[in-house]
Amino acid sequence: MSEPTKEAVDAAIKGYKEPHLGRDLVAAHSIKGVDIEGGQVRIKVVLGFPAKTICADIAKALEEAVLKVDGVEMVQVDVTWEIKSHSVQKSLKPIDNIKNIIAVASGKGGVGKSTTAVNLALALSAEGASVGILDADIYGPSQPRMLGISGKPESKDGKSLEPMSAYHLQAMSIGFLIDEETPMIWRGPMVTQALEQLLNDTNWSDLDYLVIDLPPGTGDTQLTLAQKVPVSGAVIVTTPQDIALLDARKGLKMFQKVEVPVLGIVENMSTHICSACGHEEHIFGEGGGQKMSEQYGIDLLGSLPLNGHIREETDNGKPTVVAQPDSRVAEIYREIARKTAAKLSLQAKDYASKFPRIVIQNN
Numbered sequence: 001m002s003e004p005t006k007e008a009v010d011a012a013i014k015g016y017k018e019p020h021l022g023r024d025l026v027a028a029h030s031i032k033g034v035d036i037e038g039g040q041v042r043i044k045v046v047l048g049f050p051a052k053t054i055c056a057d058i059a060k061a062l063e064e065a066v067l068k069v070d071g072v073e074m075v076q077v078d079v080t081w082e083i084k085s086h087s088v089q090k091s092l093k094p095i096d097n098i099k100n101i102i103a104v105a106s107g108k109g110g111v112g113k114s115t116t117a118v119n120l121a122l123a124l125s126a127e128g129a130s131v132g133i134l135d136a137d138i139y140g141p142s143q144p145r146m147l148g149i150s151g152k153p154e155s156k157d158g159k160s161l162e163p164m165s166a167y168h169l170q171a172m173s174i175g176f177l178i179d180e181e182t183p184m185i186w187r188g189p190m191v192t193q194a195l196e197q198l199l200n201d202t203n204w205s206d207l208d209y210l211v212i213d214l215p216p217g218t219g220d221t222q223l224t225l226a227q228k229v230p231v232s233g234a235v236i237v238t239t240p241q242d243i244a245l246l247d248a249r250k251g252l253k254m255f256q257k258v259e260v261p262v263l264g265i266v267e268n269m270s271t272h273i274c275s276a277c278g279h280e281e282h283i284f285g286e287g288g289g290q291k292m293s294e295q296y297g298i299d300l301l302g303s304l305p306l307n308g309h310i311r312e313e314t315d316n317g318k319p320t321v322v323a324q325p326d327s328r329v330a331e332i333y334r335e336i337a338r339k340t341a342a343k344l345s346l347q348a349k350d351y352a353s354k355f356p357r358i359v360i361q362n363n
Contacts, residue, residue: 004071009034009041012066018058020049020342028346039073041066047081048345050208051338052128055079083129083208086347088230089259095200098132098207100232100344103225103260105214107247112268113237114142115314116304117213120235122321123330123337125168129208132163132170134199136225137215138191141175148317152176160201167322172202192224199229209341222251226258233263233344235301238289240267245292252296263343264299265289266336269306299343302336304329
Protein backbone atom coordinates (compact mmCIF):
# COMPACT_ATOMS: atom_id res chain seq x y z
CA MET A 1 0.00 0.00 0.00
CA SER A 2 1.36 3.42 -0.98
CA GLU A 3 1.83 6.22 1.52
CA PRO A 4 -0.87 8.90 1.68
CA THR A 5 -0.04 12.07 -0.21
CA LYS A 6 0.19 15.54 1.22
CA GLU A 7 -2.53 16.79 -1.11
CA ALA A 8 -4.97 14.01 -0.20
CA VAL A 9 -4.57 14.53 3.56
CA ASP A 10 -4.85 18.29 3.11
CA ALA A 11 -8.06 17.88 1.14
CA ALA A 12 -9.54 15.53 3.74
CA ILE A 13 -8.86 18.03 6.54
CA LYS A 14 -10.41 20.82 4.50
CA GLY A 15 -13.46 18.64 3.89
CA TYR A 16 -14.51 18.91 7.54
CA LYS A 17 -16.40 22.14 8.30
CA GLU A 18 -16.33 22.99 11.99
CA PRO A 19 -19.91 24.01 12.83
CA HIS A 20 -19.10 26.77 15.34
CA LEU A 21 -16.56 28.46 13.09
CA GLY A 22 -18.65 27.89 9.99
CA ARG A 23 -15.59 26.96 7.95
CA ASP A 24 -12.89 24.31 7.70
CA LEU A 25 -10.07 24.30 10.23
CA VAL A 26 -7.42 25.20 7.67
CA ALA A 27 -9.34 28.32 6.63
CA ALA A 28 -9.79 29.16 10.31
CA HIS A 29 -6.00 28.85 10.86
CA SER A 30 -6.61 26.22 13.54
CA ILE A 31 -4.34 23.51 12.11
CA LYS A 32 -1.05 23.79 13.96
CA GLY A 33 0.60 20.97 12.09
CA VAL A 34 0.22 17.62 10.38
CA ASP A 35 2.85 14.90 10.40
CA ILE A 36 2.74 11.95 7.99
CA GLU A 37 4.94 8.91 8.64
CA GLY A 38 4.15 5.90 6.53
CA GLY A 39 0.46 5.21 6.97
CA GLN A 40 0.28 7.13 10.25
CA VAL A 41 -1.03 10.69 10.38
CA ARG A 42 -0.82 12.99 13.40
CA ILE A 43 -2.78 16.24 13.43
CA LYS A 44 -2.48 19.07 15.95
CA VAL A 45 -5.48 21.41 16.21
CA VAL A 46 -5.41 24.65 18.21
CA LEU A 47 -8.80 26.35 18.34
CA GLY A 48 -9.24 30.01 19.11
CA PHE A 49 -12.21 29.39 21.41
CA PRO A 50 -12.82 27.21 24.49
CA ALA A 51 -14.24 23.83 23.52
CA LYS A 52 -13.89 21.48 26.47
CA THR A 53 -17.08 19.54 25.75
CA ILE A 54 -16.56 19.11 21.99
CA CYS A 55 -12.84 18.44 21.56
CA ALA A 56 -13.48 14.71 21.31
CA ASP A 57 -16.16 15.27 18.65
CA ILE A 58 -13.82 17.38 16.52
CA ALA A 59 -11.03 14.83 16.86
CA LYS A 60 -13.38 12.01 15.86
CA ALA A 61 -14.69 13.90 12.83
CA LEU A 62 -11.18 14.64 11.56
CA GLU A 63 -10.07 11.08 12.22
CA GLU A 64 -12.96 9.68 10.22
CA ALA A 65 -12.31 12.08 7.34
CA VAL A 66 -8.59 11.36 7.09
CA LEU A 67 -8.99 7.58 7.49
CA LYS A 68 -10.79 7.60 4.13
CA VAL A 69 -7.60 8.71 2.38
CA ASP A 70 -5.80 5.94 0.50
CA GLY A 71 -2.79 4.66 2.40
CA VAL A 72 -3.83 6.01 5.82
CA GLU A 73 -3.81 3.32 8.50
CA MET A 74 -3.92 5.35 11.70
CA VAL A 75 -4.92 8.91 12.60
CA GLN A 76 -4.11 10.68 15.86
CA VAL A 77 -5.75 14.07 16.44
CA ASP A 78 -4.80 16.38 19.31
CA VAL A 79 -7.34 19.18 19.88
CA THR A 80 -6.65 22.04 22.29
CA TRP A 81 -7.48 25.75 22.39
CA GLU A 82 -5.67 29.01 23.02
CA ILE A 83 -7.63 32.20 23.66
CA LYS A 84 -6.07 35.41 22.38
CA SER A 85 -6.84 39.07 22.92
CA HIS A 86 -8.80 40.36 19.95
CA SER A 87 -9.19 43.75 18.38
CA VAL A 88 -11.17 46.54 20.08
CA GLN A 89 -12.22 50.06 19.12
CA LYS A 90 -9.38 51.88 17.35
CA SER A 91 -8.97 54.59 20.00
CA LEU A 92 -8.81 52.18 22.96
CA LYS A 93 -6.36 49.66 24.40
CA PRO A 94 -7.24 46.34 26.08
CA ILE A 95 -7.45 46.30 29.89
CA ASP A 96 -4.72 44.48 31.78
CA ASN A 97 -5.72 40.96 32.85
CA ILE A 98 -8.76 40.93 30.53
CA LYS A 99 -8.24 39.39 27.10
CA ASN A 100 -11.71 40.03 25.69
CA ILE A 101 -14.80 41.96 26.73
CA ILE A 102 -18.17 40.79 25.42
CA ALA A 103 -21.14 43.13 25.87
CA VAL A 104 -24.60 41.57 26.16
CA ALA A 105 -27.28 44.09 25.21
CA SER A 106 -30.93 44.48 24.31
CA GLY A 107 -32.95 47.33 22.91
CA LYS A 108 -35.65 46.95 25.56
CA GLY A 109 -36.22 45.37 28.95
CA GLY A 110 -38.02 42.13 29.68
CA VAL A 111 -36.36 39.99 27.01
CA GLY A 112 -34.20 37.95 29.42
CA LYS A 113 -30.90 39.72 28.72
CA SER A 114 -29.45 39.36 32.23
CA THR A 115 -30.42 35.70 32.38
CA THR A 116 -28.76 35.16 29.02
CA ALA A 117 -25.65 37.07 30.12
CA VAL A 118 -25.09 35.05 33.29
CA ASN A 119 -25.72 31.71 31.56
CA LEU A 120 -23.41 32.75 28.69
CA ALA A 121 -20.67 33.54 31.20
CA LEU A 122 -21.20 30.24 33.03
CA ALA A 123 -21.24 28.33 29.74
CA LEU A 124 -17.94 29.89 28.62
CA SER A 125 -16.50 28.83 31.97
CA ALA A 126 -17.88 25.30 31.53
CA GLU A 127 -16.09 25.13 28.18
CA GLY A 128 -12.76 25.81 29.88
CA ALA A 129 -12.32 29.60 29.87
CA SER A 130 -11.51 31.96 32.73
CA VAL A 131 -14.55 34.23 32.91
CA GLY A 132 -15.87 37.25 34.78
CA ILE A 133 -19.18 39.10 34.68
CA LEU A 134 -19.76 42.81 35.23
CA ASP A 135 -23.27 43.92 36.06
CA ALA A 136 -23.45 47.32 34.31
CA ASP A 137 -27.06 48.00 35.23
CA ILE A 138 -26.56 50.62 37.92
CA TYR A 139 -30.27 51.32 38.42
CA GLY A 140 -31.39 47.70 38.50
CA PRO A 141 -28.53 45.29 39.26
CA SER A 142 -29.63 41.66 39.10
CA GLN A 143 -26.45 39.57 38.99
CA PRO A 144 -25.95 39.35 42.80
CA ARG A 145 -29.28 37.56 43.16
CA MET A 146 -28.86 35.50 39.99
CA LEU A 147 -25.48 34.25 41.21
CA GLY A 148 -26.61 33.83 44.81
CA ILE A 149 -23.88 36.12 46.11
CA SER A 150 -24.26 38.06 49.35
CA GLY A 151 -21.89 40.28 51.28
CA LYS A 152 -19.58 43.04 50.13
CA PRO A 153 -16.32 42.85 48.16
CA GLU A 154 -13.00 43.26 49.97
CA SER A 155 -10.56 46.08 49.36
CA LYS A 156 -7.01 45.14 50.30
CA ASP A 157 -5.51 48.54 49.53
CA GLY A 158 -8.49 50.80 50.21
CA LYS A 159 -8.60 51.82 46.55
CA SER A 160 -9.53 48.79 44.48
CA LEU A 161 -12.06 45.98 44.93
CA GLU A 162 -11.62 42.24 44.87
CA PRO A 163 -14.21 40.55 42.63
CA MET A 164 -16.81 38.37 44.26
CA SER A 165 -16.91 34.71 43.25
CA ALA A 166 -19.59 32.14 42.40
CA TYR A 167 -19.50 28.98 40.28
CA HIS A 168 -15.91 29.78 39.15
CA LEU A 169 -17.00 33.22 37.88
CA GLN A 170 -15.45 36.49 39.00
CA ALA A 171 -18.25 39.02 39.47
CA MET A 172 -18.73 42.70 40.20
CA SER A 173 -21.92 44.73 40.55
CA ILE A 174 -23.12 47.93 42.20
CA GLY A 175 -25.53 45.54 43.92
CA PHE A 176 -22.63 44.28 46.06
CA LEU A 177 -22.08 47.78 47.44
CA ILE A 178 -25.64 48.86 48.29
CA ASP A 179 -28.69 47.31 49.91
CA GLU A 180 -30.85 45.34 47.48
CA GLU A 181 -33.86 47.62 48.02
CA THR A 182 -31.96 50.93 47.90
CA PRO A 183 -32.88 52.93 44.79
CA MET A 184 -30.04 54.52 42.79
CA ILE A 185 -31.29 58.09 42.25
CA TRP A 186 -28.34 59.23 40.15
CA ARG A 187 -27.99 61.39 37.08
CA GLY A 188 -26.26 60.14 33.94
CA PRO A 189 -22.68 61.34 34.69
CA MET A 190 -22.71 59.58 38.07
CA VAL A 191 -23.90 56.37 36.44
CA THR A 192 -21.19 56.39 33.79
CA GLN A 193 -18.53 57.18 36.41
CA ALA A 194 -19.74 54.28 38.54
CA LEU A 195 -19.54 51.93 35.55
CA GLU A 196 -15.97 52.98 34.79
CA GLN A 197 -14.96 52.50 38.42
CA LEU A 198 -16.57 49.07 38.68
CA LEU A 199 -14.67 48.00 35.57
CA ASN A 200 -11.29 49.63 36.15
CA ASP A 201 -11.04 49.49 39.95
CA THR A 202 -11.78 45.77 40.23
CA ASN A 203 -8.79 43.41 40.47
CA TRP A 204 -9.85 41.02 37.73
CA SER A 205 -7.56 38.00 37.64
CA ASP A 206 -6.38 36.81 34.20
CA LEU A 207 -9.73 36.67 32.41
CA ASP A 208 -10.18 35.19 28.97
CA TYR A 209 -13.59 36.83 28.78
CA LEU A 210 -15.40 39.51 30.75
CA VAL A 211 -19.13 39.46 30.01
CA ILE A 212 -20.77 42.84 30.59
CA ASP A 213 -24.49 42.72 31.31
CA LEU A 214 -25.70 46.07 29.98
CA PRO A 215 -28.94 47.76 30.97
CA PRO A 216 -31.58 47.83 28.22
CA GLY A 217 -31.64 50.66 25.72
CA THR A 218 -29.08 52.88 24.00
CA GLY A 219 -28.44 55.55 26.64
CA ASP A 220 -25.56 56.86 28.73
CA THR A 221 -24.26 53.50 29.91
CA GLN A 222 -24.12 52.05 26.40
CA LEU A 223 -22.47 55.21 25.06
CA THR A 224 -19.85 55.14 27.82
CA LEU A 225 -19.13 51.50 27.06
CA ALA A 226 -18.78 52.22 23.35
CA GLN A 227 -16.48 55.21 23.86
CA LYS A 228 -14.36 54.25 26.86
CA VAL A 229 -14.45 50.47 27.31
CA PRO A 230 -12.40 48.25 24.95
CA VAL A 231 -15.12 45.87 23.77
CA SER A 232 -14.18 42.96 21.50
CA GLY A 233 -17.75 42.12 20.48
CA ALA A 234 -21.42 42.39 21.37
CA VAL A 235 -24.32 39.94 21.62
CA ILE A 236 -27.88 41.19 21.07
CA VAL A 237 -30.70 39.49 23.00
CA THR A 238 -34.26 39.74 21.70
CA THR A 239 -37.56 37.88 21.55
CA PRO A 240 -39.48 37.05 18.36
CA GLN A 241 -41.96 39.82 19.19
CA ASP A 242 -41.98 42.63 16.59
CA ILE A 243 -41.58 45.43 19.15
CA ALA A 244 -38.60 43.68 20.75
CA LEU A 245 -36.98 43.16 17.35
CA LEU A 246 -37.49 46.83 16.49
CA ASP A 247 -35.60 47.90 19.61
CA ALA A 248 -32.96 45.20 19.12
CA ARG A 249 -32.19 46.68 15.70
CA LYS A 250 -31.47 50.01 17.38
CA GLY A 251 -28.99 48.34 19.70
CA LEU A 252 -27.35 46.55 16.80
CA LYS A 253 -26.98 49.76 14.79
CA MET A 254 -25.53 51.55 17.81
CA PHE A 255 -22.71 49.03 18.07
CA GLN A 256 -22.10 49.17 14.34
CA LYS A 257 -21.76 52.97 14.47
CA VAL A 258 -19.13 52.82 17.20
CA GLU A 259 -17.22 50.00 15.44
CA VAL A 260 -17.98 47.26 17.93
CA PRO A 261 -18.52 43.96 16.05
CA VAL A 262 -21.88 42.32 16.69
CA LEU A 263 -21.11 38.63 17.16
CA GLY A 264 -24.71 37.52 16.80
CA ILE A 265 -28.27 37.45 18.06
CA VAL A 266 -29.82 35.30 20.78
CA GLU A 267 -33.56 34.79 20.41
CA ASN A 268 -35.06 34.27 23.84
CA MET A 269 -38.54 32.90 24.62
CA SER A 270 -38.63 31.47 21.11
CA THR A 271 -41.28 28.84 21.79
CA HIS A 272 -43.41 27.65 24.69
CA ILE A 273 -43.80 23.91 25.28
CA CYS A 274 -46.76 23.02 27.46
CA SER A 275 -45.60 21.07 30.50
CA ALA A 276 -48.91 19.19 30.60
CA CYS A 277 -49.46 18.11 27.00
CA GLY A 278 -46.19 18.92 25.21
CA HIS A 279 -47.83 21.24 22.67
CA GLU A 280 -45.34 23.75 21.23
CA GLU A 281 -46.52 27.25 20.44
CA HIS A 282 -44.79 30.43 19.21
CA ILE A 283 -46.64 32.77 21.54
CA PHE A 284 -44.36 35.78 20.89
CA GLY A 285 -44.15 35.31 17.13
CA GLU A 286 -41.98 33.09 14.98
CA GLY A 287 -38.71 33.45 13.08
CA GLY A 288 -38.01 37.06 14.08
CA GLY A 289 -34.43 36.42 15.15
CA GLN A 290 -33.68 34.50 11.95
CA LYS A 291 -35.12 37.27 9.79
CA MET A 292 -33.11 39.92 11.65
CA SER A 293 -29.98 37.80 11.29
CA GLU A 294 -30.50 37.48 7.53
CA GLN A 295 -31.36 41.18 7.13
CA TYR A 296 -28.15 42.39 8.79
CA GLY A 297 -25.85 39.54 7.82
CA ILE A 298 -25.08 38.43 11.37
CA ASP A 299 -25.35 35.04 13.04
CA LEU A 300 -28.32 33.71 14.96
CA LEU A 301 -26.35 32.20 17.83
CA GLY A 302 -29.26 30.25 19.26
CA SER A 303 -32.93 30.19 20.23
CA LEU A 304 -34.09 29.52 23.78
CA PRO A 305 -37.53 28.30 24.86
CA LEU A 306 -39.86 30.04 27.28
CA ASN A 307 -39.12 27.77 30.22
CA GLY A 308 -40.23 28.26 33.82
CA HIS A 309 -37.13 26.49 35.16
CA ILE A 310 -34.84 29.16 33.67
CA ARG A 311 -36.60 31.86 35.69
CA GLU A 312 -36.82 29.78 38.85
CA GLU A 313 -33.16 28.83 38.80
CA THR A 314 -31.87 32.39 38.35
CA ASP A 315 -34.26 33.65 41.03
CA ASN A 316 -32.82 31.02 43.36
CA GLY A 317 -29.23 32.04 42.64
CA LYS A 318 -28.25 28.99 40.62
CA PRO A 319 -28.64 29.57 36.85
CA THR A 320 -29.54 26.74 34.49
CA VAL A 321 -26.00 26.00 33.24
CA VAL A 322 -24.96 25.01 36.79
CA ALA A 323 -28.36 23.95 38.15
CA GLN A 324 -29.09 21.48 35.33
CA PRO A 325 -25.82 21.10 33.39
CA ASP A 326 -27.06 18.07 31.44
CA SER A 327 -30.38 19.60 30.40
CA ARG A 328 -31.28 20.58 26.85
CA VAL A 329 -31.49 24.26 27.85
CA ALA A 330 -27.97 24.17 29.35
CA GLU A 331 -26.70 22.61 26.12
CA ILE A 332 -28.29 25.45 24.12
CA TYR A 333 -26.48 27.98 26.32
CA ARG A 334 -23.17 26.13 25.83
CA GLU A 335 -23.76 26.06 22.07
CA ILE A 336 -24.41 29.82 22.13
CA ALA A 337 -21.22 30.32 24.16
CA ARG A 338 -19.11 28.24 21.75
CA LYS A 339 -20.52 30.07 18.73
CA THR A 340 -19.98 33.46 20.38
CA ALA A 341 -16.36 32.69 21.24
CA ALA A 342 -15.71 31.09 17.85
CA LYS A 343 -17.11 34.11 16.05
CA LEU A 344 -14.93 36.36 18.20
CA SER A 345 -11.86 34.27 17.40
CA LEU A 346 -12.42 35.08 13.72
CA GLN A 347 -12.92 38.81 14.37
CA ALA A 348 -9.32 39.63 15.23
CA LYS A 349 -7.41 41.39 12.47
CA ASP A 350 -4.21 39.59 13.38
CA TYR A 351 -5.77 36.16 14.05
CA ALA A 352 -4.18 34.49 11.05
CA SER A 353 -0.70 35.79 11.89
CA LYS A 354 -0.86 34.14 15.31
CA PHE A 355 -1.32 30.66 13.87
CA PRO A 356 1.14 29.12 11.40
CA ARG A 357 -0.13 27.82 8.12
CA ILE A 358 -0.73 24.09 7.77
CA VAL A 359 2.56 22.23 7.79
CA ILE A 360 2.59 18.69 6.39
CA GLN A 361 5.74 16.64 6.53
CA ASN A 362 6.47 13.32 4.84
CA ASN A 363 9.10 11.43 6.77
